[in-house]
Each structure stands twice: as structure tokens, then as C-alpha cells.
Amino acid sequence: MRAALLLFTALVLGFLLAPMAAVVLLSFSPTELMVLPPRGLSLRWYEAFLTEGRWVLATRNSFVVAFATTALATLLGTAAAIGLQLGRFRGKAVLLTLLTLPMVTPYIVTAAAMFFAYSLVGLSGSLAGLVLGHTVVAVPFVVVAVLATLQGFDATLLRAAASLGAAPLPALWRVVVPNIWPGIAAGAIFAFATSLDEFVITLFLAGPGQFTLPRQMYASVREFLSPTILAAATLLFLSSLVFLLGSELLRLRAARRAAR
Amino acid sequence: MRRTNLLAAALIAPLLLLILGSFLVPVGLTLFRAVADREVVATLPETSAILAGWDGEGLPPEAAFAALAREAGAALQARRIGDLAQRLNFERTGLRTALLRVARAADRLAAPHAQSLPALDARWGERETWLLLQRAGGPTTALYLLRAMDATRTPQGEVRALPVEERLYRTLFLRTLGISLLVTALCVLLAYPVAAAIAGLRPPWSAVALTLVLIPFWSSVLVRSTAWFVLLQREGPVNGALQALGMLEAPVQMLGTRFAVVLALVHVLLPFAILPMHSVMKGLDGTFLRAAASLGANGPQRFLRVWLPLSLPGVLAGGAMVFLLSVGMYTAPALVGGDRDQMVAWFIANFMNRDVNWGMAAALSAYLLAMTGAMVGLVRVLTGGVAQAGLRG
Amino acid sequence: MTATLVRFDGVSKSYDGRTRVVAELDLEIRRGEFLTLLGPSGSGKTTTLMMLAGFEDPTAGSITLEGARIDTVPPHRRNIGVVFQNYALFPHLSVAENLAFPLSIRRVPRAEIGRRVAAALSMVRLPGLGGRRPQQLSGGQQQRVALARALIFNPPLVLLDEPLGALDKQLREELQAEIRRIHAELGVTMVYVTHDQSEALTLSDRIAVFDQGRIQQLGTAQAVYETPANPFVAGFIGENNRLPATVLDATRLRLAEGSMLATLPHGLQAGAAALVSIRPERVLLEAAEAAPNAAAARVEEVVYLGDHCRLRMAWAGRTDFFAKLPRQQAGQVPQAGTTLRIAIPEAAIIVFPA
Numbered sequence A: 001m002r003a004a005l006l007l008f009t010a011l012v013l014g015f016l017l018a019p020m021a022a023v024v025l026l027s028f029s030p031t032e033l034m035v036l037p038p039r040g041l042s043l044r045w046y047e048a049f050l051t052e053g054r055w056v057l058a059t060r061n062s063f064v065v066a067f068a069t070t071a072l073a074t075l076l077g078t079a080a081a082i083g084l085q086l087g088r089f090r091g092k093a094v095l096l097t098l099l100t101l102p103m104v105t106p107y108i109v110t111a112a113a114m115f116f117a118y119s120l121v122g123l124s125g126s127l128a129g130l131v132l133g134h135t136v137v138a139v140p141f142v143v144v145a146v147l148a149t150l151q152g153f154d155a156t157l158l159r160a161a162a163s164l165g166a167a168p169l170p171a172l173w174r175v176v177v178p179n180i181w182p183g184i185a186a187g188a189i190f191a192f193a194t195s196l197d198e199f200v201i202t203l204f205l206a207g208p209g210q211f212t213l214p215r216q217m218y219a220s221v222r223e224f225l226s227p228t229i230l231a232a233a234t235l236l237f238l239s240s241l242v243f244l245l246g247s248e249l250l251r252l253r254a255a256r257r258a259a260r
Numbered sequence B: 001m002r003r004t005n006l007l008a009a010a011l012i013a014p015l016l017l018l019i020l021g022s023f024l025v026p027v028g029l030t031l032f033r034a035v036a037d038r039e040v041v042a043t044l045p046e047t048s049a050i051l052a053g054w055d056g057e058g059l060p061p062e063a064a065f066a067a068l069a070r071e072a073g074a075a076l077q078a079r080r081i082g083d084l085a086q087r088l089n090f091e092r093t094g095l096r097t098a099l100l101r102v103a104r105a106a107d108r109l110a111a112p113h114a115q116s117l118p119a120l121d122a123r124w125g126e127r128e129t130w131l132l133l134q135r136a137g138g139p140t141t142a143l144y145l146l147r148a149m150d151a152t153r154t155p156q157g158e159v160r161a162l163p164v165e166e167r168l169y170r171t172l173f174l175r176t177l178g179i180s181l182l183v184t185a186l187c188v189l190l191a192y193p194v195a196a197a198i199a200g201l202r203p204p205w206s207a208v209a210l211t212l213v214l215i216p217f218w219s220s221v222l223v224r225s226t227a228w229f230v231l232l233q234r235e236g237p238v239n240g241a242l243q244a245l246g247m248l249e250a251p252v253q254m255l256g257t258r259f260a261v262v263l264a265l266v267h268v269l270l271p272f273a274i275l276p277m278h279s280v281m282k283g284l285d286g287t288f289l290r291a292a293a294s295l296g297a298n299g300p301q302r303f304l305r306v307w308l309p310l311s312l313p314g315v316l317a318g319g320a321m322v323f324l325l326s327v328g329m330y331t332a333p334a335l336v337g338g339d340r341d342q343m344v345a346w347f348i349a350n351f352m353n354r355d356v357n358w359g360m361a362a363a364l365s366a367y368l369l370a371m372t373g374a375m376v377g378l379v380r381v382l383t384g385g386v387a388q389a390g391l392r393g
Numbered sequence C: 001m002t003a004t005l006v007r008f009d010g011v012s013k014s015y016d017g018r019t020r021v022v023a024e025l026d027l028e029i030r031r032g033e034f035l036t037l038l039g040p041s042g043s044g045k046t047t048t049l050m051m052l053a054g055f056e057d058p059t060a061g062s063i064t065l066e067g068a069r070i071d072t073v074p075p076h077r078r079n080i081g082v083v084f085q086n087y088a089l090f091p092h093l094s095v096a097e098n099l100a101f102p103l104s105i106r107r108v109p110r111a112e113i114g115r116r117v118a119a120a121l122s123m124v125r126l127p128g129l130g131g132r133r134p135q136q137l138s139g140g141q142q143q144r145v146a147l148a149r150a151l152i153f154n155p156p157l158v159l160l161d162e163p164l165g166a167l168d169k170q171l172r173e174e175l176q177a178e179i180r181r182i183h184a185e186l187g188v189t190m191v192y193v194t195h196d197q198s199e200a201l202t203l204s205d206r207i208a209v210f211d212q213g214r215i216q217q218l219g220t221a222q223a224v225y226e227t228p229a230n231p232f233v234a235g236f237i238g239e240n241n242r243l244p245a246t247v248l249d250a251t252r253l254r255l256a257e258g259s260m261l262a263t264l265p266h267g268l269q270a271g272a273a274a275l276v277s278i279r280p281e282r283v284l285l286e287a288a289e290a291a292p293n294a295a296a297a298r299v300e301e302v303v304y305l306g307d308h309c310r311l312r313m314a315w316a317g318r319t320d321f322f323a324k325l326p327r328q329q330a331g332q333v334p335q336a337g338t339t340l341r342i343a344i345p346e347a348a349i350i351v352f353p354a
């Protein structure tokens, strides 16, 4: 019984991981043929990725947008989460639902709405519009992550800071932020990952020349399936592994803290 | 305390403004497009005004014919007739031609226009055409919302289902719902034992197994859909493997099939089912089962009467999450599905990009939102308002 | 320099707009004194303290510090030290950094900060622990750090909200002595909240007894113990026997059984109902025949408590009259069932109008 359960689990985990493993293997294929097992190993598709203008440009765009999104989302999301935790007023739950609504709204609807409304004010096709769009879908994760760590924050510390002479903003900066930074960092990682992977909104909001990595991948897949796409996919996959590692380290740290 | 609230408000305000301005208002505006009807009034203001006073009997007065010819001609000159032509043609095929004929001939048309217009295109001699124009005078219309349910309004104003061969969207919604429910069911069935097994593992192994679930969870939907696109090629690894195993004689077409869509969706969404279930099950320690055993429950009873009910919140959360993400999913079906496997999201995208029909894009969005809203509401009711876990897609 | 440091004038506070948690509070706090707010849970002590610290706004009335209104000044500009019950030490800072916090906020030069931190640490007898994290200290040590942190920026006034509530009895007594020493050394004004009456009696120059948002009595420890202003104060501080009584004439009261001589407060007419409060330790046992208010009382129960015995006796029509028997000499403990001759000196009888 237990053996069967473990075997089933192993099979399902294999199913979850096999496609990514295959893509990683195929990206080292020496030819354009995508067969498994690969007949040899080569880095030519990575070389192509690193030298072809459109991939380089897409990578750059992706990182520019992701960094801007992360900065904006982390700043606004952290501030709002702290505000939600500090404030003593009614309707907090409604406010939180409003702020995290983009999380449960189908991306296609968000994308359509932004495409329509942003073009009214000339924001569609612009870098600012793209960053704004990504921020909207990334920021709820920051709010949720920071709120979660704030649950463990003792509000009397803020009173103590005030009694010692710290004005509200310095108190937030010197007392709240240092105590909740794992949550802020986790939110920032999630925001960065969300922006880097974001595809549907970019598809509609980006201008004709604004290719991000996912958009370039999608366009290339439709055009001609070259292993360069697999190299790009592998790199994106590796970046998500890095994010996973980062978030797990933060989680372990938080768990150790709570245990203390 | 007042001061604290002021500070809190100042901290929340920037994000609230951002969400309002760049999300809530845009969504609201877009949804309004589902019922907005402005093209006729904007392009044919005078015609519209005259028709407003028409009793709908027989044909409208000569003035209406003359105004239509003049305004259509002017609009063509100014190159802003496209929206109107599309709006009319969407409600009744052929009206684009009829309108453009009048617009092109506007200068040459002789009075009385009530005769020269029908001579140019017979549709202008039909009362139905004018009734349609009258009703399109805005400011709102149910046209798109009705059409997205395969219904229409007769010129007399009755709501009627479209003839079977023109029906499209009911099937689309049923297909979307069907695929999503199938994917949800498969995910729940696969995830439940996996989550339970991981929750029962000893420390180093439980962390390892959980990480193996988190890896696909963190990697993007597009990357994973692309992986399936590659694997399912006719000459791709899956066909190759099946042939090598002797299970297939010749490669089969897998891309562009319903099977591929369901397979990719299950793969993409499975972690979203496993994680909430696992986090609930992790909290159920063995003492419950031991207590049940001490009370005389046998294995199946312990499962059915203790473990299953206690783990149900996780099942609910995971299932709802999968359904929610699946029902609005664009990427995976767009990549591995064929035209007949596409879901609502794909149609919305097409109405925006290809047809530039905002009314339909908005109407479909409204129904999609209603579906997800109903799901969120249902889960809230079932779980007594427990906050939803994070989700990505 | 006037003698008054802080003044509450008709201060009321309501959280919900209906019930007043603090009602029309008038209170003067004298410069350099150690004032304790004592009262049962929920009586409004913390609320009063928090209004003084600036964390709650009064609903009505005014608070002045050094003659200037402070109820509109934000807490961080009041310059009042606060010691919180849960210490509220910053967990991300070391002990020395915690102590340096108020100084660096005030832009004190670095060298001076170092000096003052060292001095503060030795004042609370924790030299050499500056590098530790608060979590690495015991509860008593943490509270010493919290005290030092509230004092290090030389505030004229320090507020302490049940600072010793979380500590065990021995540590509590040790720290009480410490706080008294520091108060005497620095001459700073301290307002101390507690619901522990012995702590209040030990520490305070004056005690304000709170109940239901009002000060029931304000006075020295001796005054509130020996001449309680009302039955609540009498009952809240120390033990007492309460006996309902009726006034017979200018010097005598009738009890449920028998009568006794007492000094009556003004305005109690013959026939009026009264309440008599008698502290158990003021009951004389084995009294002479001629002693005032002498009577026979049967011992119902004896509880041996080491330094004294607690006797439950039947007297004046009740069976829950308590008396304390100090054990000055070793000897026989009275047995239940025996009858003793008790007496109650007139000065030990406090009479309230009922």
C-alpha cells in the first residue's frame, strides 16, 4: 500500500519534472534535430542566444522591466502592507481584497483592460506602461508576503521607538523594516520572478519593438522551432531555480527565527 | 491613534491609487465596453436624432435618408467610418457594404434620398435596417452580451437564440468549462495521493519531494508550455519514445489536439493543487489517526472519517486554484492546442488583436470574470472566508 | 520650577464612544515622586499611562507637562521614557545598540553615546553585556535593559507599565529594590502601573487607587492602607472583614449579633446603615476582659502559614470573620473548636456609610 503510494508519487513527480529535464537536455543538442537522447553535446545554441541581436535585446528588456517592476512593487507593496497592519479602521478586509484582486483576475482580462485603458492615455507600447502592468500583477505577492511577516511583528516596538524619540517614518525604517526584511525580500523575489515570466500582459501591452524574453520565445516558437528557444527556456528555468533557492533560504531563516 | 491612522492611510494610498488607476478603472472601462453603443451617435449624430423621433412604422422620413447620406459621406472623407461599419456589420452581415456604398456615392445621390438610397442598395429600403439603426443610437446595448451567449435581438426587439449553425459561444463556454473541470479533476486526483505521501515522508525526504514540486511551481507557464510544444512534435521525443517502445507504429499528430491541451494544463497547474493540499495535510499530525485507531476505526474508516474530512479544505483550495487559473488560461492552449481546442481567453485575445471588436472582447471578459468571481465566492462560502493562498500563472 | 510636573485636568477616554474607560480624571504628579497607579484589571491604568505617553488621545480634558499642554504633541516629541511590560527591546539590535537608539535619534556625538551606554549598563548592573542580543538575555536582564533605555536620554518623566509582571517573585523583589535605588539616585519622576498591591506599597511615594476609570484615593501607602477613603480601597488593598451594621447612637453600632463601640464618620445619623471594615491583623486575640469590644469567638478553622496563622472564626453572627495570629514565639497553635476571647480596638474599626 505504502510502496504503491510512493511509486505513484515518484511517477507524478517524474511527470512534473521530465519536460523541463528534456528541454534542458535538448538545448545542448549539437544539431537542429531534437531527439532524445541527444547525439552529443554542444553549446552552439547558447552561443546563438548570446550573439543574436533579438535575444540579447529581449534579455535586456526583460531585466530592465523586471528590475523596475520589482523596485516599484516592493516599495508600494511593503508600504501598503505596513499601513494595513498599523491602521485601526474598518474595512481592512475589503481593502486587502481590492489590493490583491489582480491575483485572482484572469490575466487575459487584466491584459485586455490595460491594453484598452492604457492606449487611451498613450501608455500602451511604452516602457512605463509595461512596468505599470507588471507591477499591478506582481504587487499583490509583495503585499501578501510582507503582511505574513508582519503578523509576527510586535507593534509595541513602534511605540517604544516613538517613546525614544523616533518620528513615524524613521521608526518604520529603523525598527519595522529591519525586523520584516525576510518578508520584503521574499515579496521582491516573487515580484521579480513574476515580471520575468510574465507573458500575457506583455503580449498585449508591449510596443512593436518591445520584446521581452517570454514574448520573443513565443514569437520564435510560432515562427520556426530552433533549439535557441530551448536555450532561452533553459536559462529562464535556471533563473526560476535561483528564485526558488532564494525564497527557500528566506523561509528557512524565518522558521529558525520563529523557533528561537 | 488618529495619527497612526493618518500614517496608515498615507502608506496605503500610493498602492491603492496605482491599483485603482491602472487596474480597477481599466477593468471597469473595459467591462463598460461590453454594453457601450456609441458608434452610431458619434458618426451619424443627425441621423440618429431624426430616427429617435421616428415611430418605427413604415420607413423613416426623407430627412433621415438625406442626413445618413451626408454624414456617411463626411465620415468616409474624414476616414472615421470604420468603427461604424464594423458595428453595423457585426449586428447584421452586409450592412458594411450597404453603408460604404452610400458613403462613396454621397455627393452624387439625388433627392429624394428616400428613393436614391434604396436604389443604390436595397437594404436601405427595408424597415428592419432603419429599426436597427434607430436602436443602435445608444448609449447602451445588450448586443454583445447577447451575442456572447449566442442570442440576438430581432429588429422588433425580442431576444432570440441564433440559428444552430451560427452558434459559437455557448459551445466555447461549455468547452472552457469542460476542459477546466476535467483539468481540475485530474489535478485533484493526481495531487491528493502525492500531497499525502509527501506529508508522510521523514524530514530530509519530505523537503526533497516538496522542492521537486516547487521547481515546476516556480518556473513559468510559458516555458513549460513551450516544453510540451517541443516534446509533442511529430518528430519529437514523445512520439520517438512511444515508437521505440513499440507502442506506436507511425508518429501521430499530438500538437493541436484536445489531449495536448489537457496534458499541458494538468502539467502546468498540478503544483497549484499539490501545494495547498500538502500544507493542510502537513498540519494533520498522526495523533488524529492514532486516536481514531484507539477508538476502534479500521484503516478505510480512519481514512474516510478522519483524514479525508480534515484534508478537505486543502482539496478545496487546491481545486479552486486550478480551476481559476485554468478557466482564464491563454498561454498553454494557444501553444499546444488547435483552433477547436481554444478557450475563452484565446477568443478575447483574437477579438482584441485580429478583429478589433472591443464589444465582444469585453462581453467575453465579463462572462469570464463572472465565472471566476462565482468560483471565488463559492470557495469563500465553503471555507468560511479563509484567505486564499498565493497563486501565479 | 513648580512642584507639579504633570497635571491631568478632567481627562476622559472612551474607545467606543459610549463607555468611559477613564472618567474625568484630575491628577497632579509631583516632580521627583514615585507615583503608582494601582487598581484591578480593566480599571484604566494603562489607558491613563498611554494618554500621558501619547499613544492614546484623550476624548476630553487636557494634560500638561511642565505647564505646557502635551495632549496634542506626538509621542516622539514628548521626551517621556516608557518601560513596557513585554520589554519591547528591538530584537534586531544588540543591547548597546538598543541603548544607543534614543541618543542617535537625538544626534548625540558618537563618543558620548559610547560613554553614556557604558554608564547606563553599569547603572543597571549589566556591564559587559552590550554586545548581546536581547533574546540572549534572561527576562530580568531584559527588563534592566529596558529600564536603562528609558532613562538614558534623561527624560524628566519615566512611565512603567507593569514592568515586572512577567517575572517570578524573587526576581521581582530584586528589581523592585533596583528601581527604588535608581529612582533615588537619579531623582527622576516615575509613574508606575501595577495591580500588585504589595509592589505598590513597597515602591511608592504616593499611590493612586483606580477603579472603573476613576481615582478612588490618592495618598501615601500608609494613608491608603490605614485610612481607606471607601470600601473599595479598603477591600482592594490588604485584607479586611466587612460587616454590615446599623448606627445606634453617636458612638455605637449594632451588628448582626451584638454591638460595638466605634468612631463614626460625620453625618451618620442613628438608624443609618453602615459598613464596618476590620483588618484581620488588628484583631486582638486572648484579650483581657476589659479590652474594648471584647467578645468570645469560636475558632472554626486554622491555616498555618509559617510566620502567622490565619484563623476563621464565628463572631458577630457570621462564620467568616478572619483574624491573624502572629507567631512571635513558638508555641501552641489554637485548635479548631476552641473559643478565644477577642477584642477590637476602636482605632482599628473603619466605618463607611453603606
Ligand SMILES: Nc1ncnc2c1ncn2[C@@H]1O[C@H](COP(=O)(O)OP(=O)(O)OP(=O)(O)O)[C@@H](O)[C@H]1O
Binding pocket: C015, C016, C021, C039, C040, C041, C042, C043, C044, C045, C046, C047, C048, C195
Ligand atoms: N484599544 C482599545 N480598544 C478598546 N477598548 C480598550 C482598548 N484598550 C483598553 N480597552 C478597554 O479599556 C478598559 C481599560 O483598559 P486598561 O488597559 O486601561 O486597563 P488596565 O487598568 O491597564 O488593566 P490591566 O491591569 O488588565 O492592564 C478595559 O475595559 C479595556 O477592555
Ligand SMILES: [Mg+2]
Binding pocket: C045, C046, C047
Ligand atoms: Mg494595563
